[in-house]
Amino acid sequence: MMLYSHPMAPNALRTLVFLVEKGIEVPIEPVDLMAAETRTPAFLKKNSLGEIPVLELDDGTLIAESVAICRYFEAAHPEPSLMGATPVESAQVEMWSRRMEQQILGPIAQVGLHTHEFFAEKVEQVPAYAETQVRLMAKKWAWLDAELSDGRTFVCNDRFSIADITGMAALHICDFFGHPVPEGVPNVKRWETAMRARPSWKR
The missing domain is CATH 1.20.1050.10 (Glutathione S-transferase Yfyf (Class Pi); Chain A, domain 2)
Structure with a gap:
């Protein structure tokens, strides 16, 4: 999988902190916001809104929105619970x-x-x-x-x-x-x- 992200973006930071707290290592492809890399045709195919973060799974599935990405990792790695255990x-x-x-x-x-x-x-x-x-x-x-x-x-x-x-x-x-x-x-x-x-x- 690949996480398209950059810590300068608050929502991207939210996902990055979540992963660190979970102890999960994910390959990260930095996306240069100030160079408008989120607005290139190639990136817009991954997220038509031109925003990060975006998680691309091995089968090509794309998940955008920081909380949605966090929910994926919470379900895949329940411990430590960061979204509630009950x-x-x-x-x-x-x-x-x-x-x-x-x-x-x-x-x-x-x-x-x-x-x-x-x-x-x-x-x-x-x-x-x-x-x-x-x-x-x-x-x-x-x-x-x-x-x-x-x-x-x-x-x-x-x-x-x-x-x-x-x-x-x-x-x-x-x-x-x-x-x-x-x-x-x-x-x-x-x-x-x-x-x-x-x-x-x-x-």
Whole structure:
């Protein structure tokens, strides 16, 4: 198999961290985003949306979308569980993964989508909208801080999961666009420190 990826892309990073946490080694074909390699005819045959990551299996099957790729590897390699080992755990991890994507990753991703020249051909950029999302992030961090006020390290059941990995992708975007986690949210800061200390982050 082959994973087409690049750690600069948040969703690609999400899959790469997942694989490191699982201890799974997969051949990786780097895709140069800034050189527009995702927009070449050859790559568009693998993903018509021109996005990474894309997993190509030995039989030619193509799987795009980071969470879909993670689900494939979770099913193929159940341990350690990163998406829930029981029906209840799976539902709770899914709940928190969606929350981290919609409430944390989503708004900060919109900042990049509406300000970086790389995305100019993908969306009609509205810089003023990006400014609203920067302001919104303060409320989102405050929400997460309240959720983590019970002292837990990880967002779901105090066990590291794909929900935390989604949050790590958000931190990656924060770093790239210069919007760090603000002061005044000590519980989020505690979580952030734990995420950045993981070997998968350093990889």
